[in-house]
Amino acid sequence: MRTRLITTLSASIPFAASAQSQFNLTQGVTEVSNRVYDLHMTIFYICCVIGLVVFGAMFWSIVRHRKSKGRKPSTFHENIQVEIVWTIVPFLILIGMAIPATSTLIAMEDVSESDVTVLVTGSQWKWHYKYFDSDVEYFSLLATRQDQINNKLEKGENYLLEVDRPLVIPTGQKVRFLITSDDVIHSWWVPAFAIKKDANPGFINETWTRVDEPGIYRGQCAELCGKDHGFMPVVVIAKEPAEFEKWLAEQEQQQREAKQREQELLSMEMSKDELMDLGEKIYLGNCAACHQANGQGVPGVFPSLKGTDMVMNDIQGHIDIVVNGKSGTAMQAFANQLSMSELAAVITYERNAWGNDTGDLIQAADINEFMNE
Amino acid sequence: MSYAAGEADHNDHHHHAPSGITRWLFTTNHKDIGSLYLWFSFTMFLVGGAMAMVIRAELFQPGLQLVDPHFFNQMTTVHGLIMVFGAVMPAFTGLANWMIPMMIGAPDMALPRMNNWSFWILPFAFAILLGSLFMEGGGPAFGWTFYAPLSTTYSSDSTALFVFSVHIMGISSIMGAINVIVTIMNMRAPDMTYMKMPLFVWSWFITAFLLIAVMPVLAGAVTMVLTDKYFGTSFFDAAGGGDPVMFQHIFWFFGHPEVYIMILPAFGIVSAIIPAFSRKPLFGYASMVYATGAIAGLSFLVWAHHMFTTGMPVAAELFFMYCTMLISVPTGVKVFNWVATMWRGALSFETPMLFALAFVILFTIGGFSGLMLAITPVDFQYHDTYFVVAHFHYVLVTGAIFSIMAAAYYWLPKWTGHMYNETLGRWHFWLSLISVNVLFFPMHFAGLAGMPRRIPDYSLQFADINQIVSIGGFAFGLTQLLFLYIVIKCVRGGEKAEAKPWDGAEGLEWTVPSPAPYHTFETPPEVK
Numbered sequence: 001m002r003t004r005l006i007t008t009l010s011a012s013i014p015f016a017a018s019a020q021s022q023f024n025l026t027q028g029v030t031e032v033s034n035r036v037y038d039l040h041m042t043i044f045y046i047c048c049v050i051g052l053v054v055f056g057a058m059f060w061s062i063v064r065h066r067k068s069k070g071r072k073p074s075t076f077h078e079n080i081q082v083e084i085v086w087t088i089v090p091f092l093i094l095i096g097m098a099i100p101a102t103s104t105l106i107a108m109e110d111v112s113e114s115d116v117t118v119l120v121t122g123s124q125w126k127w128h129y130k131y132f133d134s135d136v137e138y139f140s141l142l143a144t145r146q147d148q149i150n151n152k153l154e155k156g157e158n159y160l161l162e163v164d165r166p167l168v169i170p171t172g173q174k175v176r177f178l179i180t181s182d183d184v185i186h187s188w189w190v191p192a193f194a195i196k197k198d199a200n201p202g203f204i205n206e207t208w209t210r211v212d213e214p215g216i217y218r219g220q221c222a223e224l225c226g227k228d229h230g231f232m233p234v235v236v237i238a239k240e241p242a243e244f245e246k247w248l249a250e251q252e253q254q255q256r257e258a259k260q261r262e263q264e265l266l267s268m269e270m271s272k273d274e275l276m277d278l279g280e281k282i283y284l285g286n287c288a289a290c291h292q293a294n295g296q297g298v299p300g301v302f303p304s305l306k307g308t309d310m311v312m313n314d315i316q317g318h319i320d321i322v323v324n325g326k327s328g329t330a331m332q333a334f335a336n337q338l339s340m341s342e343l344a345a346v347i348t349y350e351r352n353a354w355g356n357d358t359g360d361l362i363q364a365a366d367i368n369e370f371m372n373e
Numbered sequence: 374m375s376y377a378a379g380e381a382d383h384n385d386h387h388h389h390a391p392s393g394i395t396r397w398l399f400t401t402n403h404k405d406i407g408s409l410y411l412w413f414s415f416t417m418f419l420v421g422g423a424m425a426m427v428i429r430a431e432l433f434q435p436g437l438q439l440v441d442p443h444f445f446n447q448m449t450t451v452h453g454l455i456m457v458f459g460a461v462m463p464a465f466t467g468l469a470n471w472m473i474p475m476m477i478g479a480p481d482m483a484l485p486r487m488n489n490w491s492f493w494i495l496p497f498a499f500a501i502l503l504g505s506l507f508m509e510g511g512g513p514a515f516g517w518t519f520y521a522p523l524s525t526t527y528s529s530d531s532t533a534l535f536v537f538s539v540h541i542m543g544i545s546s547i548m549g550a551i552n553v554i555v556t557i558m559n560m561r562a563p564d565m566t567y568m569k570m571p572l573f574v575w576s577w578f579i580t581a582f583l584l585i586a587v588m589p590v591l592a593g594a595v596t597m598v599l600t601d602k603y604f605g606t607s608f609f610d611a612a613g614g615g616d617p618v619m620f621q622h623i624f625w626f627f628g629h630p631e632v633y634i635m636i637l638p639a640f641g642i643v644s645a646i647i648p649a650f651s652r653k654p655l656f657g658y659a660s661m662v663y664a665t666g667a668i669a670g671l672s673f674l675v676w677a678h679h680m681f682t683t684g685m686p687v688a689a690e691l692f693f694m695y696c697t698m699l700i701s702v703p704t705g706v707k708v709f710n711w712v713a714t715m716w717r718g719a720l721s722f723e724t725p726m727l728f729a730l731a732f733v734i735l736f737t738i739g740g741f742s743g744l745m746l747a748i749t750p751v752d753f754q755y756h757d758t759y760f761v762v763a764h765f766h767y768v769l770v771t772g773a774i775f776s777i778m779a780a781a782y783y784w785l786p787k788w789t790g791h792m793y794n795e796t797l798g799r800w801h802f803w804l805s806l807i808s809v810n811v812l813f814f815p816m817h818f819a820g821l822a823g824m825p826r827r828i829p830d831y832s833l834q835f836a837d838i839n840q841i842v843s844i845g846g847f848a849f850g851l852t853q854l855l856f857l858y859i860v861i862k863c864v865r866g867g868e869k870a871e872a873k874p875w876d877g878a879e880g881l882e883w884t885v886p887s888p889a890p891y892h893t894f895e896t897p898p899e900v901k
Contacts, residue, residue: 025754026822040751057712061716066720068721078658079657086709098695108750159435191823195753201522201617203611203618222682222757224446224516227442299510301529
């Protein structure tokens, strides 16, 4: 009977039943996400049935029991039996809902026996991924161009849901995520995995997934985390285990080479044009969200870099704040996020852009010297 | 119930009410203070509504068009604060001031000078809050829930103003609540026993206890935010031994009873209007009282259902899920009682009844989405999406605010002595009903499909839904100007209202003339 009812309902509400709907929860690609979807639909249908009964009785009254039809009102105002029935019956329905909900929840929270562990760290406004048992770690930033956001360019298919370096995980394996934050609370959400877990500064949360289908899965930060909360998407690529291992080895190799290259660059002088070009790119990608593309910041929230004392005069202070950040503010430490030549370039850029024109050139060697002091 | 002290009412002559502005500044009259609260609330409703219009205009299309994200966050934050503390709560306090003394046969509120003060500090609170928007760095931009550390370390300097304005709002609410409790406990007419009180009085009585219990908790939360930000404490900072999640526990321990503070008086209003226009006594009076008490009690045991994604232990998640689901039992009892009241009555559909019926249906829809949100595993998907936004706007706009509209139409004849224009009232209702659903119903779909809340820009698959929602929003906003016109028109004139303009209405307030004299029940009425 219930099955038939549900079938009828799903036929009458087609949008609610389709999997990839624009109007309904995704079924997702994991066992857990499917169970969550089923739970969602079951409770939705139960609510629909209750709604039909209650609103049906109400509309019956509205249509039939009208004064304009010359009805004389009844005077009954109490019935203990009826009241007991409509207290007990909802209670039983609730128990029926609680049982599958409890078992699904317990399955979701079982983080034991994982195959791969990834540390996910949120900060304003990007995600950082670090693979345990490997040297691979990197930041993942919004890849949508500012011109698309400001309506100067046509918006792409994955507008606001694309990043420069997605997280990569293996299919068929239990992947555990440790989730934390460097500043405010963020929330790491991938609808297709039915995972949403807050990233709390100073604490580590755990969750897990096992993805069966290779593919690209997109999500977003779900907890208000400041100005660019709407601009820190999550993109996860699930690959076959063999491909994943290959990818991971490549990343390790690349990160080793990058470190070597950085050491070599220490002895090289970059020209002003090179520094300014690289610096502008880094600035727009990492700094402009707060300090704005014109360097003027947002008064009272994000300081201006145009013509201010530190930028015009204090080179050491300037390097210090970019490398180490400023605790108690949104200014992050960029030592782990940028290479020495990138740090040098962006500081050079800030000291020469927007009419600052100090003429100061900072080289990677200067940063290295500062960091080794 | 009957009233047998009609003559005693007309001894106004010894009273010389000051006129002009001083009448309103120095008034200790519950009716004047009730009117002040109601006008203040409507003003704030328009101000908060204007901010909602900014939000909906920005979200009309993908991309950033009108405001920058930092200002957008200020709009969502201040919209929430103003609607909760400036529109809904003062409106209910205004109705309490006007109606509770008249419903229990008391001459005034028990503490009239405090009554004056609890109103007159409110405009200052909101002047401070709105003024902070013009500070360098802007006003509060951390959401009305002001989660630490976004509201502490990472907020602008207007946070201090935010904290003090919330303190003033809290003091005002606590004083209002004390006044309601003292009035109801001490000033009922002889023979007005507790179980004879109208449900509006009962629901406000319970609400007042909730207010006294939780407003100090809110005061504690904002004070800790203040000291964390300016005085070096570490309540919510892990580096100093604190915990940012503790903020959420404290906030929601206030926040969840707060939700019921904003809906229990609505239950009372609807329980007065549905019997009146069904011409049939309320079904299950006693069970309505017990259900209200049960909801209030349970409201202290469910706060962490706002926090399922913060990483609580499974046992805690299960406890809060079960308690939250349980709330639907007493809430269901109330809905069933309203439907049973209508059953085999003789219904008519004047504007108050239309708003009350819409309340029952749309609040129940908000209840259904609430039940869905209670289910922890699925809440992980719904949490912080537009599904939640849809849910709480169904219970607060088509719930609380529709009940306030219903109350206004129901008692306007008593307040002004004139009937409002019924045709315009019905236009207001139908335009509101259609636009509010165009506004909030599609939000369910946006949320299920994955649109997070509190974002100034969104990916392209949400473009159509947001455009529809914005159109509904503009229409709903404009429609409320019609309400203003109807009320002003009714205050200024119109068909003369009888003492009891609704033939099915019950209660002492209908035994005094319309408009209600400046002083009523100086001699207590007889209650049967």
